[in-house]
Amino acid sequence: MIKYLGSKRRLVPRIVALVSAIPGARTVLDLFTGSTRVAQGLKGAGFHVTANDLASYSEVLATAYIATDAARAPVADWAAKLEVLDRLPDVRGYVTRTFCEEARYFQPANGQRIDAIRAGIDRVAESPAERAVLLTALLEAADRVDSTTGLQMAYLKSWAPRSHRPLVLRMPELLRGPGVATRADAGEFVAAAGPFDVAYLDPPYNQHSYYSNYHIWETLVRGDAPEAYGIARKREDCRSTKSAFNQRPRAWDALRAVVEGVNARHLLLSFSNEGFFTDAEIRRLLDDRFGEVAVIPVDSPRYVGARIGIHNPKGERVGAVSHVRNTELLFLAGPDAQEIADASGARKMGAALTASGGR
Ligand SMILES: C[S@@+](CC[C@H](N)C(=O)[O-])C[C@H]1O[C@@H](n2cnc3c(N)ncnc32)[C@H](O)[C@@H]1O
CATH class of the missing domain: 3.40.50.150 (Vaccinia Virus protein VP39)
Structure with missing residues (x-):
């Protein structure tokens, strides 16, 4: 999680x-x-x-x-697709440039894994449920190697030890x-x-916006490439999206x-x-x-x-x-x-x- x-x-x-x-x-x-x-x-x-x-x-x-x-889903097929996604060649895309080079949320090597896998999910997912399970695996894998305190309003000054580990997809434990x-x-x-x-x-319960604090997860799921601003490289629409x-x-x-x-x-x-x-x-x-x-x-x-x-x-x-x-x-x-x-x-x-x- x-x-x-x-x-x-x-x-x-x-x-x-x-x-x-x-x-x-x-x-x-x-x-x-x-x-x-x-x-x-x-x-x-x-x-x-x-x-x-x-x-x-x-x-x-x-x-x-x-x-x-989980009792009705083709869990083994989805797990096999995760293995294929995990072996895709690196891609230096929006995530790598925006969150690893302009900022330091992930090591660039992991950013290139994220870019490759994110694009791969759009190619292989055959249903909304499958897409969600593959994206969940990617979010959780990225979360395990990020370099933050758990909020995406800032990244750590020195790389978190976990950020040096390679990003690996795991099948979510579905219920x-x-x-x-x-x-x-x-x-x-x-x-x-x-x-x-x-x-x-x-x-x-206070002024801290979840949309801004988790802007990277929002971008990863949407798969878009918005203008980014500030040191945190937030999505431009964080300025206007307020709950x-x-x-x-x-x-x-x-x-x-x-x-x-x-x-x-x-x-x-x-x-x-x-x-x-x-x-x-x-x-x-x-x-x-x-x-x-x-x-x-x-x-x-x-x-x-x-x-x-x-x-x-x-x-x-x-x-x-x-x-x-x-x-x-x-x-x-x-x-x-x-x-x-x-x-x-x-x-x-x-x-x-x-x-x-x-x-
Ligand atoms: C305190 S968190 C919930 C945490 C959750 N119970 C958990 O254990 O992870 C508040 C949630 O409200 C959502 N939220 C904010 N404004 C909302 C709105 N107007 N309608 C629905 N959800 C909203 C945020 O995206 C955030 O996930």
Whole structure:
């Protein structure tokens, strides 16, 4: 799985346990699915999952891991195609020039592998599912040899040790069972989709744009060659592509529209205490819509960039790290007080749950 800011990797067992404790729950919407880790956890636990996100790379991951049924897919054929792609001759294309020569996200030798394989996928993929699985293999292979802290707003001053390793494709570990992958704005999606037994919401909680932070994955998936700007060589359209959830004046209305519009009996929402809103504001919003709310705090490490500190473009440390942990809140909402109390385990476990480790 790719490194992803705000990935709920550590929370997956907790989220799956909460959803599993909701009586009768079978269909789950993961509205901001990102890396798809939560959606994968839920699918693996037997739920029918619909995974949505605005990002093209996320749609590809969701098509591979959520919408593709490993029991019915020609997995051996796809694995054989990955072996062919892995042996293609190098190509010095857009990725090599833009992300390895003008910037240093990957070693140029790996950039040439990426260019060759990306072009090869367009030639060999025979279905949307196959294309998504091959692209997922490429994203994951590139992620294993990148030279970043996990965000693509900057690359490391000195090459990361992993960047020296050769890029190698591996078959993604697909899951059995059906599911759905979509790419849509969350507000537009909930206006048209459902019903779901449970909706899981993990929206961006501050001004940092996922589109900008993962611009290379977006470009790799689209296979285009946009104008790039700045030291980070971001896609030109990063300047204009903004999610309402990343803009303080628009974020509350965007969240409220989704919470009020989602066609689900229960809602589970993740939010950080470093976000735009207070837990009291979110609680009131959920209470008005669903009637009953439990709040479960989970102590988490901040993303690795925050822990490393603030540096200028020369790699010199220019700011102090104020804190290395934040509190992630899980809000569980629904119409029935007893169900919510039982599912959240509030009576048994008391207030705080603790998750350890990093992203
Ligand atoms: C906190 S991340 C989700 C992380 C995810 N739960 C995981 O474990 O990887 C928020 C996600 O919201 C997506 N996003 C941002 N604005 C959106 C919008 N308007 N509609 C749908 N998705 C959006 C971003 O692309 C990002 O993947």
